[in-house]
Amino acid sequence: MSVFEDGDVVLGKSVVEISVLVLNASYEAINVCTLKRAMKMIVKGVARTEEATEWEIHSPTISLKIPSVIRLVNYVHIPHCVVKFSRKNVFIRDQYICQYCEKLFHLPMLTIDHVVPRSRGGETVWDNVATACKKCNTKKGNRTPREARMFPKRSPKAPSILTYLYLNRHFRTYDSSWTKYLYII
Numbered sequence: 001m002s003v004f005e006d007g008d009v010v011l012g013k014s015v016v017e018i019s020v021l022v023l024n025a026s027y028e029a030i031n032v033c034t035l036k037r038a039m040k041m042i043v044k045g046v047a048r049t050e051e052a053t054e055w056e057i058h059s060p061t062i063s064l065k066i067p068s069v070i071r072l073v074n075y076v077h078i079p080h081c082v083v084k085f086s087r088k089n090v091f092i093r094d095q096y097i098c099q100y101c102e103k104l105f106h107l108p109m110l111t112i113d114h115v116v117p118r119s120r121g122g123e124t125v126w127d128n129v130a131t132a133c134k135k136c137n138t139k140k141g142n143r144t145p146r147e148a149r150m151f152p153k154r155s156p157k158a159p160s161i162l163t164y165l166y167l168n169r170h171f172r173t174y175d176s177s178w179t180k181y182l183y184i185i
């Protein structure tokens with residue numbers, strides 16, 4: 001059964017433009033799909049709505065709230081993917097926000113802070129680096145967070161491939177209901 005055709009419009013957007021977050025049965029975010037595909041999965045019974053918008057869709061046979069997050073009924077094994085560590089990817093993970101003063105900066109104003117400084121044995125790895133503006137990085141200097149009393153807003157960790165792809169492409173337009181399933185603010 002088809003719920004939508006490609007040309008259908010919901011909330012002023014084509015049904016193939018609206019993104020829905022797909023969770024595994026384990027609540028792990030595994031994909032982003034179009035509303036059209038999400039509705040097909042719901043109708044087939046492959047997925048259920050986990051978070052719904054306040055909007056409803058009506059067709060002759062079905063009346064459903066428009067989902068923003070769906071969850072697979074059966075668990076699907078997905079091999080672990082790792083995002084390449086790089087300065088640019090750290091900025092993307094942190095959405096160009098200084099993890100100390102929590103302000104958004106343009107690229108030239110940003111630096112990579114070693115949470116535990118290199119001089120104290122801190123490594124250059126996902127879970128020991130945070131995006132910092134030049135001012136905060138200088139202020140923190142060669143001190144640990146405890147010594148400087150400056151703690152990153154979020155404990156740094158490697159982003160999942162999905163989070164990375166999502167932030168990289170669409171980080172300004174995600175639905176607020178996605179945030180608790182992704183490594184974003």
Ligand SMILES: [Zn+2]
Nearest residue numbers: 098101133136
């Ligand atoms: Zn700052």
